[in-house]
Amino acid sequence: MAQTARSASVYFGKQASHPPRRGILRKALRVIVLLIIVGIVLTPFYISLLYSIKSHSDISLNRLAWPQEPTLNNYVRVIQENKYVAIGFKNSVLTTIPTTLILLLTTSMASYVLARYNSKFYKVMYSLFISGVLVPFQCIMLPLYVNIYNMGLASTNLGFIIARSGFQVSISVLSVTGFVKGIPRDLEQAASIDGCGRLRTFWQIVFPLMTPINVTQLVLNTLFVWNDYSTAVVLLREDSSRTLPLAQIIYFGENMTELNLAFAFFMLSMIPILILYLSTQRFIVAGIMSGAVKG
């Protein structure tokens, strides 16, 4: 925790800097090595893009060559021919957005209290929240599924939203609390001296200061929910309730012959997340570094 508090100083203080070792050859070597590593890491993205814009005959002729005629036809066909793509998209959007918003509101409030109070009660509450990190989903899935089924929420978006946000609370509380501990208290104290109420102090003063970690949490939780497979496969058992990862598995299983279509589907489900990540990456990278987030 000490580390967490210290690294939040990225936002509230200056960074440490070590003297660099010099040498042009050394520098050039470093750049080349890094570019090679990045090339290797990005290969799967390149392959997916390549396969998704090749025609069927092109892909069977020579897989790795750049396509003779790049085409977006595969994307159009995937959307038109497979109704599960549309259903998957609809369900994934309708579950991901509420889950991340619920998590944002509930965990930021809880973490604020947990970070600011140190008496025994709050320590116990904190440990209770954090202990959830160590419970694998496989351990609770049976009773959770039965409870959700009995409430009539199995195979519904609402059931998935509740389960996914509840399961994510521990991890979010852990990282947000770590961040809040690094925020100076001066502003809150000034506000309360000026007669500002608890709720107002939180919303108008603390919450804006939490923006870096909140954006990080928003995006990370979006990733976790959008990409979730193990929760979805247990709770969403009807075709109409499938999210994208479930639809993907079935689609991949059925379309082994038409690789180009399968990869177009894969790219379609990845593009929204990639756009979100690349547009917020400055926050994400800094936010993870500041919160020592556990996911």
Added chain:
Amino acid sequence: MTAINPIRLDRKRKLTRYAIREHGGNILFMLPAFALFAFVVLVPFIQSIPVSFTDKKAIFAKQWNFVGLENYIKLLKSSSFQDSFLHTAHFTIVYILGANILGLALALMIWRSCRFNNVIRTLLFMPFTVSLVAATKVWSYVYTDVLMPLTGMPSPLGISSQVIYGLAAIAIWRDMGYCMLIYIAALQSIPGEYYEAARVEGANFWHEFKCITLPMIVPAITANVTLVLSWGLRCFDYSQMVINMKAAKTTAVFVYEYIFGNSRAGLGQAGAIILTLVLVILSNIVTTVLRKREVEV
């Protein structure tokens, strides 16, 4: 007889009322998160323990018998459970070592903040945004279409003895960027004077790494190792994608199959409890061992 000071009493009562309001407000602040947590994690976890001591079959079975420790004994003797556990352990070890060593190596190369390094960081973290399902599927083609023509090695996902390494490589590819970011944060928080002092004394890179960097980033190592440990032990998606490979079956898949596929919920639940216990014990060991090596700034 003690005289009661009216002013003091008054102040005390005011403080109490204030305290009640304060703590009441705090509880209301924590309530929504706690309600979600309790409904999804806490209550089901408490419910799950008794199930593991019964011979409950289907998920919704109304009748079951209490069988004591029989499920646990059966599982510990069962070779398919032992195998699944070995696969999980094997996967987790490779995954922890790979993600942390590569993550730290990358962090050492690009921990300084400048435009070039920031771009590299963003790109190296990108695999983390891909779903495990898609990652495994795409990698199966990277193995067959890129790696095989280049090196002549057949895809590890098709060979029983190598499938765990094949899956671990995918997991490392996906998550080393995450470990890297945490290591970068730790490296940035080391005061630069330590290195200046070491350099005056004539220390080389290796000395600096061993005597300054490594001891200073122990908290980050603890965070990363426990994190990757818990991800590794609950590995489900990767292994589910190569489900026809018996050699890739992890404990999480075993549990899922017993509860939802084979209708032997009691037995599956016992497996899940064992998995949880192992996770709790191992992460406690890791934390205690590494905490001892932490140094204060």
